[in-house]
Every structure is written in structure tokens, then in C-alpha cells.
Amino acid sequence: MLPDQSHLSDERLLMELDGELSGKEQSEARAHLAACWQCRARRMEMERAIADFTSAHRSVTDAQLPPATAPRARLRAQLSSVTPTRRPFVSRLRLARAAAAITVAALFAFFLVSRARIPAAKAAVISSPDARLTPGAATLANVQAVCSEANVKNKSVPPAMRQAVFAEYGLMRVEPRAYEVDYLVTPALGGADDLRNLWPHSYSAVWNARVKDALEDRLRDMVCGGRLDLAEAQREIAVDWIGAYKRYFHTEQPIDGR
Amino acid sequence: MPFRLTGESVLALWRAPAGAIESAPARPEDVVIGLFDRFRDPLLRYLLTFGLGIADGEEVMQETFLLLHQHIQQEKSRANLRGWIFRVAHNLALKRRYRMLREDGALTCSPVELTADSAPDPEAQAVASQREERLVAILSVLPEVDRRCLALRAEGLRYREIAATLDISLGSVSISLARSLARMSRAVER
Numbered sequence: 296m297l298p299d300q301s302h303l304s305d306e307r308l309l310m311e312l313d314g315e316l317s318g319k320e321q322s323e324a325r326a327h328l329a330a331c332w333q334c335r336a337r338r339m340e341m342e343r344a345i346a347d348f349t350s351a352h353r354s355v356t357d358a359q360l361p362p363a364t365a366p367r368a369r370l371r372a373q374l375s376s377v378t379p380t381r382r383p384f385v386s387r388l389r390l391a392r393a394a395a396a397i398t399v400a401a402l403f404a405f406f407l408v409s410r411a412r413i414p415a416a417k418a419a420v421i422s423s424p425d426a427r428l429t430p431g432a433a434t435l436a437n438v439q440a441v442c443s444e445a446n447v448k449n450k451s452v453p454p455a456m457r458q459a460v461f462a463e464y465g466l467m468r469v470e471p472r473a474y475e476v477d478y479l480v481t482p483a484l485g486g487a488d489d490l491r492n493l494w495p496h497s498y499s500a501v502w503n504a505r506v507k508d509a510l511e512d513r514l515r516d517m518v519c520g521g522r523l524d525l526a527e528a529q530r531e532i533a534v535d536w537i538g539a540y541k542r543y544f545h546t547e548q549p550i551d552g553r
Numbered sequence: 554m555p556f557r558l559t560g561e562s563v564l565a566l567w568r569a570p571a572g573a574i575e576s577a578p579a580r581p582e583d584v585v586i587g588l589f590d591r592f593r594d595p596l597l598r599y600l601l602t603f604g605l606g607i608a609d610g611e612e613v614m615q616e617t618f619l620l621l622h623q624h625i626q627q628e629k630s631r632a633n634l635r636g637w638i639f640r641v642a643h644n645l646a647l648k649r650r651y652r653m654l655r656e657d658g659a660l661t662c663s664p665v666e667l668t669a670d671s672a673p674d675p676e677a678q679a680v681a682s683q684r685e686e687r688l689v690a691i692l693s694v695l696p697e698v699d700r701r702c703l704a705l706r707a708e709g710l711r712y713r714e715i716a717a718t719l720d721i722s723l724g725s726v727s728i729s730l731a732r733s734l735a736r737m738s739r740a741v742e743r
Contacts, residue, residue, distance in 0.1 A: 304731075305732075305734075305735055306724075306727040306728055306731045308731075309727055309730055309731045309734065310712075310727050313706075313712070315711070315712050340738045341731075341734050341735075341738065343738065343741075344734040344735075344737040344738040344741070345734065347684060347685070347688050347737065348688065348692070348733075348734075348737060349707050350685075351685055351688050351689060352598070352703070352704065353598075353707075354685075355689075356598040356601050357598070359601060359607060360597055360598065361607060363589075363590070363593045366593070366611050366614060366615065367586070367589060367590070367593070370585070370586065370589055370614075370615055370618055370619075371582070371586060373615065373619060374582040374585060374586070374619070375582065377619070377622065427583065465580070465582060
């Protein structure tokens with residue numbers, strides 16, 4: 296029972312294979328194939344040629360592909376250095392310039408007055424890490440190991456690591472002194488020296504590093520006093536340190552931000 | 554507690570609370586890196602068919618993804634970014650190849666060295682390698698457009714995307730692919 300006695304052309308067979316026919320054409324082609332051995336055999340030949348080509352294509356090129364890590368890092372670095380230029384801002388600025396020279400003069404005057412504050416004003420205030428970049432990382436240390444060590448919360452971060460953190464957060468052109476490169480899970484609670492555990496924490500944030508230190512001290516006391524599971528303390532601080540602070544200090548605002 | 558172990562230093566990693574990632578607006582640079590992770594290998598494989606070496610291929614990739622970043626920042630259409638990426642990379646690769654030919658008079662390497670793998674497994678691979686050799690011979694004499702159509706289809710592009718990348722009509726894509734496949738199946742059946 297064929298709607299059309301003529302065979303399917305090579306192009307049509309291929310388009311049927313590739314799902315490129317419209318719904319109606321597809322069902323017509325399928326109906327023909329169901330009844331036509333010749334076309335089914337040609338379709339099989341075609342499928343075989345595709346499989347052969349695909350494996351030849353891969354076997355030739357895959358061996359030549361170097362790992363993507365270095366080019367990926369390079370792209371990431373280049374992107375962070377171009378990030379601050381955003382079009383809406385640029386076009387607004389152009390518009391303002393065209394509109395009145397007075398605006399430019401006013402801006403310049405403002406610039407002169409507030410020059411000293413510009414770096415801090417430009418830098419984004421970061422009080423909690425980007426979960427995609429800094430999920431938090433900890434060694435699976437036991438309580439004894441954590442509690443027997445001297446307090447290691449002021450452990451410094453190596454310069455190369457600091458730079459990598461700034462690059463990752465796209466902060467290449469801001470004042471690095473505005474941020475402390477902070478451990479998300481503090482080493483005092485078994486936090487790891489790992490890029491995934493480091494983030495730029497603004498000094499100027501309300502929820503700043505000193506507030507976080509208070510939480511870390513509280514959690515460490517509780518862990519070492521047997522009142523809190525170490526893994527739970529690590530998790531709470533990694534997932535939402537501000538929320539944890541609010542819970543443990545029963546407050547909506549930091550008690551002593553200094 | 555969601556955690557995973559990595560290598561020798563044992564690490565516990567946490568996920569953000571459900572919804573946190575989804576609700577955060579994706580930064581253009583993260584979108585670009587995400588697409589780079591997805592398309593780097595397919596795109597580089599395609600670029601190699603232009604006779605560019607790995608280093609030139611990687612340069613074209615960087616250029617492409619920086620342009621993509623601009624494209625996204627300028628809030629242009631995000632419909633079919635895969636097609637956009639391949640089209641832009643294709644044009645940049647042609648430009649680079651043209652420049653190389655003009656400056657040096659020759660490419661640093663010939664368009665993808667098509668050589669059949671001759672792994673020492675004679676009994677099982679005899680027939681297969683014979684087929685592959687014939688196939689490789691056919692591929693190397695196909696017109697450039699036909700070879701590109703095949704390569705793009707092998708990387709998963711739809712006909713519409715192939716047509717846009719190569720700047721040919723939709724009909725030409727299916728004709729070209731069908732023609733190459735017919736030649737290949739004739740060659741291996743011989």
C-alpha cells in the first residue's frame with residue numbers, strides 16, 4: 296500500500312535519517328521504507344557510510360587534540376580583562392557626552408573631588424562567594440586533628456593563588472587591597488588550600504572577614520567541645536556562612552563588624 | 554552531604570543551596586566558558602580540516618570566543634549559539650588561511666593528514682583497515698564544500714546550521730552530503 300510508487304532519492308533518504316524532513320514528509324518516507332526493500336537496503340548502506348566516516352573522522356583528529364585546560368585558562372584570563380566594558384554603560388556615556396559638554400565638565404569636577412575614593416567605589420562589594428567558583432573544599436580531617444592544631448585561621452594565601460582567585464572572579468582591574476582572599480571553610484576547621492575554597496572577600500562589606508572570623512571561632516569551639524559535628528560545621532560554613540552566622544548568633548545583623 | 558573525592562588529597566565539596574545557581578543571572582563570561590567547554594573539541598576538530606595547525610586552530614578559537622563574549626554582552630540574540638560559533642570560526646579560519654597562503658605561500662601543514670590507522674592487529678582489522686584506507690582515499694579527493702559538510706554534520710550540526718556556516722543553500726547541504734555518502738559506500742563496497 297504505497298502512497299507513491301517512485302523510490303526515495305538519496306537526499307530524501309538522508310534527510311529522513313537525519314530527522315530533517317517535515318512531519319508529513321517524514322511519515323510519507325517512513326511509509327515507503329516500510330514497504331520497500333530496495334530503499335531500506337540503500338538506507339542501510341548510507342548508515343554504514345556515515346558510521347565509517349564518523350569513526351575515520353574521529354580517529355584522524357582526536358589524536359591531535361591537546362587538552363583544553365591551558366586554552367580554557369587563557370580564555371578565562373582574557374575575558375576577565377575585557378569584562379568591565381559593558382555596552383549599555385558605554386552607550387549611555389556617549390549619549391551624555393553628546394548631550395552636553397557641561398555634563399562632562401561636571402563629571403570631571405566630580406572626578407577631581409572624589410579621585411581618592413574611586414578604586415574602592417569601583418570595586419564590587421563581595422560578602423559571599425560565587426557558589427559556582429567557590430563551592431568550598433575541606434580535607435576530611437577528624438576532630439582530634441583539627442582541635443589539636445594551633446589556631447591556623449590567619450594562614451596566608453600564596454601570591455599565585457591570590458592572583459588566580461582574582462582572575463577567576465574577574466577582578467583584574469580593581470584594587471586588590473579592597474579584598475581579603477579568604478578561605479570559605481577555614482583551615483581551622485579543616486578547610487583545604489584549594490582554589491575552590493578561596494574567594495575575594497570585601498573588607499568594606501557589612502558581612503566582612505572579621506564577622507566571618509567570629510563565626511569560625513564559635514563553630515570551632517563547638518566542634519572541639521563536642522557540641523557540633525565537624526562535617527556539619529564545614530557544610531554550614533560552605534553552603535551559606537551568613538545564614539549560619541545568623542543562626543548561631545541569633546541575630547539578623549553582624550554583632551561586631553568593626 | 555554531597556561530597557566527592559578527588560585524587561590523593563581528599564576533599565569534600567559542597568553544592569550551593571537548591572535554586573541559588575539557577576536564580577543567579579549567568580555572567581557573560583560564564584556563559585562563554587560554558588560554551589567553550591561544550592564546543593572546544595568539535596570546533597577544533599573542524600578547524601583542523603582547514604589545514605591550520607593546532608596552534609593556529611587554538612588562536613581562531615580564542616578569537617571566536619572573545620567575539621562571542623562581545624556578542625552576548627551586547628545582548629544580541631542567543632538563539633542557536635552553536636551555529637553562530639561555527640559560522641564565526643569558519644570565517645576567521647578562512648581569513649587566517651588566506652593570510653598564511655599570501656605570506657608564506659604555503660600552509661604549515663596540509664589539510665588534515667588523512668591516514669588510516671595501521672594498528673598491528675592483522676586478523677581482526679584487515680578488512681576494516683582496508684575499508685578505512687579506501688574511505689580515506691575518497692575523502693581526500695572530495696570537493697572542499699563536500700568535505701566541510703561532512704565534517705560539520707559529524708560534529709552534530711543541523712542542516713540549517715551547516716548551510717549558514719558554509720553560506721550555501723539548504724538544498725545544497727543535503728545534495729552534498731548524499732553525494733559524498735554515495736561515493737563512500739561505492740568505494741568501500743568495491
